[in-house]
Amino acid sequence: MNPNLDRLHPYPFEKLAKLKAGITVPDHIPAISLGIGEPKHPSPGFVKQVIAENLDKLANYPTTKGTEELREAISNWATRRFNLKEGTLSPADHVVPVNGTREAIFSLVQAVVDSSAPNATVVSPNPFYQVYEGAAFLAGATPVYLPCDGNNGFIPDFDAVPDDVWQDCQVLFLCSPGNPSGAVIPRETLIRVIELADQHDFIVASDECYSELYPDETNPPEGLLQTCAAIGRDDYARCIVFHSLSKRSNLPGLRSGFVAGDASILKGYLKYRTYHGCAMPIHNQLASIAAWQDEEHVKTNREAYRAKFEAVVPILREVMDVDFPDAGFYLWPVTPMDDETFARELSAQQNVHVLPGRYLSRTVDGHNPGENRVRMALVAPVEECVEAASRIVEFVKANTP
Numbered sequence: 001m002n003p004n005l006d007r008l009h010p011y012p013f014e015k016l017a018k019l020k021a022g023i024t025v026p027d028h029i030p031a032i033s034l035g036i037g038e039p040k041h042p043s044p045g046f047v048k049q050v051i052a053e054n055l056d057k058l059a060n061y062p063t064t065k066g067t068e069e070l071r072e073a074i075s076n077w078a079t080r081r082f083n084l085k086e087g088t089l090s091p092a093d094h095v096v097p098v099n100g101t102r103e104a105i106f107s108l109v110q111a112v113v114d115s116s117a118p119n120a121t122v123v124s125p126n127p128f129y130q131v132y133e134g135a136a137f138l139a140g141a142t143p144v145y146l147p148c149d150g151n152n153g154f155i156p157d158f159d160a161v162p163d164d165v166w167q168d169c170q171v172l173f174l175c176s177p178g179n180p181s182g183a184v185i186p187r188e189t190l191i192r193v194i195e196l197a198d199q200h201d202f203i204v205a206s207d208e209c210y211s212e213l214y215p216d217e218t219n220p221p222e223g224l225l226q227t228c229a230a231i232g233r234d235d236y237a238r239c240i241v242f243h244s245l246s247k248r249s250n251l252p253g254l255r256s257g258f259v260a261g262d263a264s265i266l267k268g269y270l271k272y273r274t275y276h277g278c279a280m281p282i283h284n285q286l287a288s289i290a291a292w293q294d295e296e297h298v299k300t301n302r303e304a305y306r307a308k309f310e311a312v313v314p315i316l317r318e319v320m321d322v323d324f325p326d327a328g329f330y331l332w333p334v335t336p337m338d339d340e341t342f343a344r345e346l347s348a349q350q351n352v353h354v355l356p357g358r359y360l361s362r363t364v365d366g367h368n369p370g371e372n373r374v375r376m377a378l379v380a381p382v383e384e385c386v387e388a389a390s391r392i393v394e395f396v397k398a399n400t401p
Helices: 003-007 012-019 045-053 055-059 068-081 101-112 130-138 163-168 187-200 224-230 263-276 282-292 296-316 339-350 382-399
Strands: 095-098 121-126 142-147 169-175 203-207 239-244 257-261 374-377
Touching (some): 068 095, 095 101, 095 263, 101 130, 101 239, 101 257, 121 163, 163 169, 187 224, 224 239, 224 257, 339 374
Parallel strands (some): 203 239
Antiparallel strands (some): 095 257, 239 257
16 A cells, blocks of 8 residues: 555544544434535526436546536636636636546646655645645655634745745645635735745645635635736746635535646646546536536525625624634634534534534644634525524533633
8 A cells, every 4th residue: 555645634524523422412403514614505507407408428438638618618717707818828728627626636736746856845724625735645745834823814924934845845735715714815925925936946726616705796805817917927837726616606516626727737737637537527517617607606605605604703703703704604713612622512512513623734833723713614504504603602601601
Protein backbone atom coordinates (compact mmCIF):
# COMPACT_ATOMS: atom_id res chain seq x y z
CA MET A 1 0.00 0.00 0.00
CA ASN A 2 1.03 3.61 -0.51
CA PRO A 3 2.72 4.53 2.79
CA ASN A 4 1.31 8.05 2.50
CA LEU A 5 -2.13 6.60 3.29
CA ASP A 6 -0.95 6.34 6.89
CA ARG A 7 -0.49 10.11 6.98
CA LEU A 8 -4.20 10.78 6.43
CA HIS A 9 -6.26 12.03 9.35
CA PRO A 10 -9.78 10.72 10.04
CA TYR A 11 -12.40 12.80 8.25
CA PRO A 12 -14.23 15.32 10.49
CA PHE A 13 -17.46 13.34 10.41
CA GLU A 14 -15.64 10.19 11.54
CA LYS A 15 -14.42 12.16 14.54
CA LEU A 16 -17.93 13.48 15.16
CA ALA A 17 -19.42 9.98 15.10
CA LYS A 18 -16.81 8.82 17.60
CA LEU A 19 -17.49 11.84 19.83
CA LYS A 20 -21.20 11.07 19.95
CA ALA A 21 -20.84 7.30 20.37
CA GLY A 22 -22.85 6.08 23.31
CA ILE A 23 -24.99 9.15 23.86
CA THR A 24 -28.77 8.86 23.92
CA VAL A 25 -30.57 11.66 22.11
CA PRO A 26 -34.04 12.72 23.27
CA ASP A 27 -36.59 10.87 21.17
CA HIS A 28 -39.45 13.26 21.90
CA ILE A 29 -37.95 16.02 19.71
CA PRO A 30 -36.92 15.56 16.08
CA ALA A 31 -33.29 15.68 15.07
CA ILE A 32 -32.00 18.80 13.32
CA SER A 33 -28.63 18.56 11.61
CA LEU A 34 -26.53 21.68 11.14
CA GLY A 35 -23.35 19.65 10.92
CA ILE A 36 -23.00 18.68 7.27
CA GLY A 37 -22.77 21.25 4.48
CA GLU A 38 -25.15 19.42 2.17
CA PRO A 39 -27.65 21.72 0.42
CA LYS A 40 -31.27 20.84 1.18
CA HIS A 41 -33.05 23.28 -1.13
CA PRO A 42 -34.81 21.66 -4.11
CA SER A 43 -32.69 20.97 -7.18
CA PRO A 44 -33.89 22.94 -10.24
CA GLY A 45 -36.65 21.08 -12.04
CA PHE A 46 -35.38 22.06 -15.47
CA VAL A 47 -32.01 20.44 -14.73
CA LYS A 48 -33.66 17.17 -13.73
CA GLN A 49 -35.74 17.34 -16.89
CA VAL A 50 -32.62 17.61 -19.06
CA ILE A 51 -31.22 14.47 -17.43
CA ALA A 52 -34.48 12.58 -17.93
CA GLU A 53 -34.60 13.55 -21.60
CA ASN A 54 -31.02 12.43 -22.26
CA LEU A 55 -30.69 9.09 -20.53
CA ASP A 56 -30.01 7.52 -23.92
CA LYS A 57 -26.57 9.16 -23.66
CA LEU A 58 -25.68 6.41 -21.20
CA ALA A 59 -24.74 4.44 -24.31
CA ASN A 60 -21.92 6.88 -25.15
CA TYR A 61 -18.44 7.25 -23.69
CA PRO A 62 -17.79 10.84 -22.57
CA THR A 63 -14.47 12.52 -23.30
CA THR A 64 -12.21 13.69 -20.48
CA LYS A 65 -12.22 17.25 -21.78
CA GLY A 66 -16.02 17.38 -21.95
CA THR A 67 -18.11 18.70 -24.79
CA GLU A 68 -17.32 21.98 -26.47
CA GLU A 69 -20.83 23.18 -25.59
CA LEU A 70 -20.23 22.64 -21.85
CA ARG A 71 -16.86 24.37 -21.91
CA GLU A 72 -18.43 27.29 -23.79
CA ALA A 73 -21.25 27.55 -21.23
CA ILE A 74 -18.72 27.56 -18.39
CA SER A 75 -16.48 30.11 -20.11
CA ASN A 76 -19.44 32.40 -20.83
CA TRP A 77 -20.68 32.17 -17.24
CA ALA A 78 -17.28 32.86 -15.69
CA THR A 79 -16.60 35.74 -18.10
CA ARG A 80 -19.91 37.41 -17.18
CA ARG A 81 -19.72 36.67 -13.46
CA PHE A 82 -16.13 37.80 -12.93
CA ASN A 83 -15.89 40.61 -15.47
CA LEU A 84 -13.19 38.91 -17.52
CA LYS A 85 -11.92 40.33 -20.78
CA GLU A 86 -13.92 38.79 -23.60
CA GLY A 87 -12.13 35.88 -25.22
CA THR A 88 -9.40 35.48 -22.58
CA LEU A 89 -10.97 32.44 -20.90
CA SER A 90 -10.82 30.16 -23.90
CA PRO A 91 -13.13 27.11 -23.71
CA ALA A 92 -10.45 25.08 -25.50
CA ASP A 93 -7.47 25.99 -23.29
CA HIS A 94 -8.58 27.57 -20.02
CA VAL A 95 -11.48 25.37 -18.83
CA VAL A 96 -11.68 21.72 -17.73
CA PRO A 97 -15.04 20.26 -16.57
CA VAL A 98 -14.74 18.07 -13.47
CA ASN A 99 -16.87 15.83 -11.29
CA GLY A 100 -17.16 18.28 -8.41
CA THR A 101 -14.50 20.30 -6.61
CA ARG A 102 -13.39 17.57 -4.21
CA GLU A 103 -12.29 15.31 -7.05
CA ALA A 104 -10.74 18.25 -8.90
CA ILE A 105 -8.77 19.59 -5.92
CA PHE A 106 -7.37 16.17 -5.18
CA SER A 107 -6.42 15.35 -8.76
CA LEU A 108 -4.90 18.76 -9.48
CA VAL A 109 -2.46 18.37 -6.58
CA GLN A 110 -1.46 14.92 -7.81
CA ALA A 111 -0.80 16.36 -11.26
CA VAL A 112 1.21 19.45 -10.31
CA VAL A 113 3.24 18.56 -7.22
CA ASP A 114 6.87 17.54 -7.79
CA SER A 115 7.52 15.36 -4.76
CA SER A 116 11.18 14.95 -5.74
CA ALA A 117 11.82 18.58 -4.86
CA PRO A 118 13.33 19.17 -1.42
CA ASN A 119 10.68 20.11 1.17
CA ALA A 120 7.79 20.10 -1.32
CA THR A 121 4.90 21.83 0.47
CA VAL A 122 1.25 22.68 -0.05
CA VAL A 123 0.11 25.73 1.92
CA SER A 124 -3.49 26.12 3.04
CA PRO A 125 -5.67 28.13 5.39
CA ASN A 126 -6.38 26.72 8.84
CA PRO A 127 -9.27 25.78 9.33
CA PHE A 128 -9.52 24.15 5.93
CA TYR A 129 -11.33 21.70 3.67
CA GLN A 130 -9.64 18.42 4.54
CA VAL A 131 -9.07 17.42 0.92
CA TYR A 132 -6.34 20.11 0.68
CA GLU A 133 -4.34 18.23 3.30
CA GLY A 134 -5.11 14.73 2.05
CA ALA A 135 -4.18 15.64 -1.51
CA ALA A 136 -0.86 17.03 -0.28
CA PHE A 137 -0.03 13.90 1.71
CA LEU A 138 -0.84 11.53 -1.13
CA ALA A 139 1.18 13.62 -3.59
CA GLY A 140 4.18 13.25 -1.31
CA ALA A 141 4.14 16.85 -0.11
CA THR A 142 3.94 18.34 3.37
CA PRO A 143 1.08 20.66 4.34
CA VAL A 144 1.77 24.03 5.95
CA TYR A 145 -1.15 25.69 7.73
CA LEU A 146 -1.83 29.44 7.90
CA PRO A 147 -4.04 30.42 10.87
CA CYS A 148 -7.37 32.11 10.18
CA ASP A 149 -8.51 33.71 13.42
CA GLY A 150 -11.09 36.30 14.30
CA ASN A 151 -8.35 38.84 14.91
CA ASN A 152 -7.24 38.63 11.27
CA GLY A 153 -10.74 38.53 9.81
CA PHE A 154 -10.39 34.77 9.22
CA ILE A 155 -8.00 35.48 6.32
CA PRO A 156 -4.35 34.37 6.51
CA ASP A 157 -1.70 37.00 7.09
CA PHE A 158 0.33 36.16 4.00
CA ASP A 159 3.03 38.74 4.76
CA ALA A 160 3.74 37.02 8.08
CA VAL A 161 4.74 33.79 6.30
CA PRO A 162 8.54 33.28 6.23
CA ASP A 163 10.25 33.40 2.84
CA ASP A 164 11.56 29.85 3.22
CA VAL A 165 7.95 28.58 3.38
CA TRP A 166 7.09 30.38 0.14
CA GLN A 167 10.30 29.09 -1.43
CA ASP A 168 9.26 25.48 -0.78
CA CYS A 169 5.59 26.08 -1.63
CA GLN A 170 4.30 24.46 -4.82
CA VAL A 171 0.58 25.08 -4.31
CA LEU A 172 -1.16 27.68 -2.15
CA PHE A 173 -4.82 26.95 -1.48
CA LEU A 174 -7.23 29.80 -0.94
CA CYS A 175 -10.85 29.33 0.06
CA SER A 176 -12.99 32.38 -0.62
CA PRO A 177 -15.70 32.59 0.60
CA GLY A 178 -14.13 30.63 3.40
CA ASN A 179 -15.23 27.34 4.86
CA PRO A 180 -16.20 27.61 7.69
CA SER A 181 -15.97 31.37 8.34
CA GLY A 182 -17.53 32.70 5.12
CA ALA A 183 -14.80 35.36 4.93
CA VAL A 184 -14.18 36.84 1.47
CA ILE A 185 -10.59 37.68 0.52
CA PRO A 186 -10.42 41.28 -0.80
CA ARG A 187 -8.80 42.30 -4.05
CA GLU A 188 -5.75 43.91 -2.49
CA THR A 189 -4.94 40.67 -0.65
CA LEU A 190 -5.40 38.60 -3.81
CA ILE A 191 -3.03 40.95 -5.63
CA ARG A 192 -0.46 40.41 -2.91
CA VAL A 193 -0.87 36.63 -3.21
CA ILE A 194 -0.29 36.82 -6.96
CA GLU A 195 2.87 38.87 -6.34
CA LEU A 196 4.13 36.20 -3.94
CA ALA A 197 3.38 33.47 -6.49
CA ASP A 198 5.36 35.31 -9.13
CA GLN A 199 8.25 35.89 -6.76
CA HIS A 200 8.47 32.30 -5.54
CA ASP A 201 6.97 30.40 -8.51
CA PHE A 202 4.02 28.53 -6.99
CA ILE A 203 0.43 27.91 -8.09
CA VAL A 204 -2.45 29.77 -6.45
CA ALA A 205 -5.43 27.41 -6.31
CA SER A 206 -8.60 29.20 -5.23
CA ASP A 207 -11.54 27.12 -4.04
CA GLU A 208 -14.57 29.30 -4.82
CA CYS A 209 -17.42 26.80 -4.51
CA TYR A 210 -19.38 29.12 -2.16
CA SER A 211 -18.98 32.19 -4.39
CA GLU A 212 -22.63 32.35 -5.45
CA LEU A 213 -24.09 32.41 -1.94
CA TYR A 214 -23.86 36.01 -0.74
CA PRO A 215 -26.17 38.47 1.03
CA ASP A 216 -25.93 41.59 -1.18
CA GLU A 217 -27.08 41.17 -4.77
CA THR A 218 -25.07 44.24 -5.75
CA ASN A 219 -21.80 43.04 -4.21
CA PRO A 220 -20.86 39.46 -5.16
CA PRO A 221 -17.55 38.11 -3.85
CA GLU A 222 -14.48 38.76 -5.97
CA GLY A 223 -12.80 35.74 -7.53
CA LEU A 224 -9.12 35.15 -8.27
CA LEU A 225 -9.57 35.36 -12.05
CA GLN A 226 -11.49 38.61 -11.54
CA THR A 227 -8.49 40.05 -9.75
CA CYS A 228 -6.28 38.83 -12.60
CA ALA A 229 -8.50 40.67 -15.07
CA ALA A 230 -8.45 43.83 -12.96
CA ILE A 231 -4.64 43.98 -13.05
CA GLY A 232 -4.36 43.02 -16.73
CA ARG A 233 -3.17 39.49 -16.11
CA ASP A 234 -5.27 38.04 -18.91
CA ASP A 235 -3.20 34.86 -19.23
CA TYR A 236 -4.14 33.96 -15.61
CA ALA A 237 -0.55 32.82 -15.06
CA ARG A 238 -0.09 30.61 -11.97
CA CYS A 239 -3.78 31.04 -11.09
CA ILE A 240 -6.36 28.25 -10.94
CA VAL A 241 -9.96 28.40 -9.67
CA PHE A 242 -12.46 25.70 -8.72
CA HIS A 243 -16.22 26.11 -9.10
CA SER A 244 -19.14 23.77 -8.59
CA LEU A 245 -22.89 23.47 -9.11
CA SER A 246 -23.31 21.75 -5.73
CA LYS A 247 -23.93 24.86 -3.62
CA ARG A 248 -24.79 27.33 -6.39
CA SER A 249 -27.57 25.22 -7.84
CA ASN A 250 -28.36 22.69 -5.07
CA LEU A 251 -26.95 19.88 -7.19
CA PRO A 252 -24.40 18.07 -4.98
CA GLY A 253 -25.42 14.71 -6.44
CA LEU A 254 -24.74 15.83 -10.01
CA ARG A 255 -20.99 16.00 -9.21
CA SER A 256 -20.38 18.80 -11.66
CA GLY A 257 -17.94 21.68 -11.59
CA PHE A 258 -14.95 23.07 -13.41
CA VAL A 259 -11.33 24.12 -13.08
CA ALA A 260 -10.24 27.25 -14.95
CA GLY A 261 -7.20 29.47 -15.31
CA ASP A 262 -3.60 29.12 -16.49
CA ALA A 263 -3.67 27.16 -19.77
CA SER A 264 -0.17 25.73 -19.30
CA ILE A 265 -1.18 24.17 -15.97
CA LEU A 266 -4.46 22.85 -17.35
CA LYS A 267 -2.72 21.21 -20.30
CA GLY A 268 -0.77 18.93 -17.98
CA TYR A 269 -3.77 18.51 -15.69
CA LEU A 270 -5.89 17.31 -18.60
CA LYS A 271 -3.21 14.78 -19.51
CA TYR A 272 -3.30 13.46 -15.94
CA ARG A 273 -7.09 13.22 -15.99
CA THR A 274 -7.07 11.26 -19.24
CA TYR A 275 -5.28 8.47 -17.40
CA HIS A 276 -7.17 9.05 -14.16
CA GLY A 277 -10.46 8.14 -15.88
CA CYS A 278 -12.90 10.70 -14.52
CA ALA A 279 -14.91 11.96 -17.50
CA MET A 280 -18.31 13.52 -16.74
CA PRO A 281 -21.29 11.55 -18.14
CA ILE A 282 -22.83 13.25 -21.16
CA HIS A 283 -26.31 13.60 -19.66
CA ASN A 284 -24.71 15.33 -16.65
CA GLN A 285 -22.85 17.64 -19.01
CA LEU A 286 -26.09 18.62 -20.73
CA ALA A 287 -27.75 19.23 -17.37
CA SER A 288 -24.75 21.33 -16.30
CA ILE A 289 -25.06 23.51 -19.40
CA ALA A 290 -28.66 24.28 -18.45
CA ALA A 291 -27.64 25.13 -14.88
CA TRP A 292 -24.74 27.43 -15.84
CA GLN A 293 -26.97 29.29 -18.30
CA ASP A 294 -29.65 30.18 -15.73
CA GLU A 295 -29.34 32.70 -12.89
CA GLU A 296 -32.92 32.95 -11.64
CA HIS A 297 -32.76 29.76 -9.61
CA VAL A 298 -29.47 30.97 -8.08
CA LYS A 299 -31.08 34.24 -6.97
CA THR A 300 -33.93 32.28 -5.41
CA ASN A 301 -31.38 30.13 -3.61
CA ARG A 302 -29.62 33.20 -2.18
CA GLU A 303 -32.93 34.62 -0.99
CA ALA A 304 -33.64 31.43 0.94
CA TYR A 305 -30.27 31.51 2.70
CA ARG A 306 -30.60 35.22 3.40
CA ALA A 307 -33.93 34.62 5.14
CA LYS A 308 -32.37 31.94 7.35
CA PHE A 309 -29.44 34.09 8.43
CA GLU A 310 -31.75 37.02 9.19
CA ALA A 311 -33.96 34.75 11.31
CA VAL A 312 -31.29 32.73 13.12
CA VAL A 313 -28.47 35.15 13.96
CA PRO A 314 -30.54 37.45 16.22
CA ILE A 315 -31.78 34.42 18.17
CA LEU A 316 -28.30 33.00 18.72
CA ARG A 317 -26.84 36.37 19.69
CA GLU A 318 -28.77 36.17 22.94
CA VAL A 319 -26.26 33.59 24.19
CA MET A 320 -23.38 33.35 21.68
CA ASP A 321 -20.77 35.50 19.96
CA VAL A 322 -21.83 35.09 16.33
CA ASP A 323 -21.68 37.28 13.23
CA PHE A 324 -23.27 37.28 9.81
CA PRO A 325 -20.73 35.79 7.37
CA ASP A 326 -19.55 37.63 4.27
CA ALA A 327 -20.90 34.77 2.16
CA GLY A 328 -21.57 31.02 2.17
CA PHE A 329 -24.11 29.15 4.29
CA TYR A 330 -22.19 28.56 7.53
CA LEU A 331 -22.16 30.22 10.92
CA TRP A 332 -18.90 30.05 12.90
CA PRO A 333 -19.84 31.08 16.45
CA VAL A 334 -17.73 31.10 19.58
CA THR A 335 -18.91 28.49 22.09
CA PRO A 336 -19.38 29.17 25.83
CA MET A 337 -17.59 25.87 26.60
CA ASP A 338 -15.08 23.80 24.65
CA ASP A 339 -16.35 22.92 21.19
CA GLU A 340 -16.36 19.12 21.62
CA THR A 341 -18.36 19.33 24.85
CA PHE A 342 -20.72 21.80 23.21
CA ALA A 343 -21.36 19.54 20.21
CA ARG A 344 -21.73 16.34 22.21
CA GLU A 345 -24.02 17.76 24.89
CA LEU A 346 -26.11 19.72 22.41
CA SER A 347 -26.79 16.45 20.59
CA ALA A 348 -27.53 14.63 23.83
CA GLN A 349 -29.81 17.26 25.30
CA GLN A 350 -31.46 18.94 22.32
CA ASN A 351 -31.01 16.54 19.35
CA VAL A 352 -29.33 19.37 17.40
CA HIS A 353 -26.10 18.44 15.64
CA VAL A 354 -23.15 20.74 14.86
CA LEU A 355 -19.47 20.18 14.01
CA PRO A 356 -16.70 21.02 16.50
CA GLY A 357 -14.38 23.62 15.03
CA ARG A 358 -11.21 21.77 16.03
CA TYR A 359 -12.18 18.97 13.63
CA LEU A 360 -11.72 21.39 10.73
CA SER A 361 -8.31 22.62 11.92
CA ARG A 362 -4.84 21.46 12.93
CA THR A 363 -2.95 22.46 16.05
CA VAL A 364 0.24 24.33 15.14
CA ASP A 365 2.62 25.62 17.82
CA GLY A 366 0.01 24.83 20.44
CA HIS A 367 -2.76 26.81 18.74
CA ASN A 368 -5.84 25.41 17.00
CA PRO A 369 -7.89 28.24 15.43
CA GLY A 370 -11.02 26.08 15.38
CA GLU A 371 -11.10 25.42 19.12
CA ASN A 372 -14.07 26.85 21.00
CA ARG A 373 -16.02 27.39 17.80
CA VAL A 374 -18.54 25.20 16.00
CA ARG A 375 -19.65 25.13 12.39
CA MET A 376 -23.38 25.41 11.80
CA ALA A 377 -24.64 24.82 8.26
CA LEU A 378 -27.94 26.60 7.66
CA VAL A 379 -29.05 24.06 5.08
CA ALA A 380 -32.30 22.88 6.69
CA PRO A 381 -35.62 24.68 5.99
CA VAL A 382 -35.94 28.04 7.73
CA GLU A 383 -38.43 26.69 10.28
CA GLU A 384 -35.99 23.97 11.32
CA CYS A 385 -33.11 26.45 11.52
CA VAL A 386 -35.16 28.72 13.78
CA GLU A 387 -36.16 25.75 15.93
CA ALA A 388 -32.52 24.67 16.16
CA ALA A 389 -31.46 28.17 17.19
CA SER A 390 -34.12 28.25 19.90
CA ARG A 391 -32.97 24.90 21.25
CA ILE A 392 -29.36 26.09 21.25
CA VAL A 393 -30.36 29.13 23.33
CA GLU A 394 -32.17 26.84 25.77
CA PHE A 395 -29.14 24.54 25.92
CA VAL A 396 -26.66 27.36 26.60
CA LYS A 397 -28.83 28.87 29.33
CA ALA A 398 -29.16 25.48 31.00
CA ASN A 399 -25.43 24.72 30.88
CA THR A 400 -23.70 27.98 31.71
CA PRO A 401 -23.75 30.14 34.84
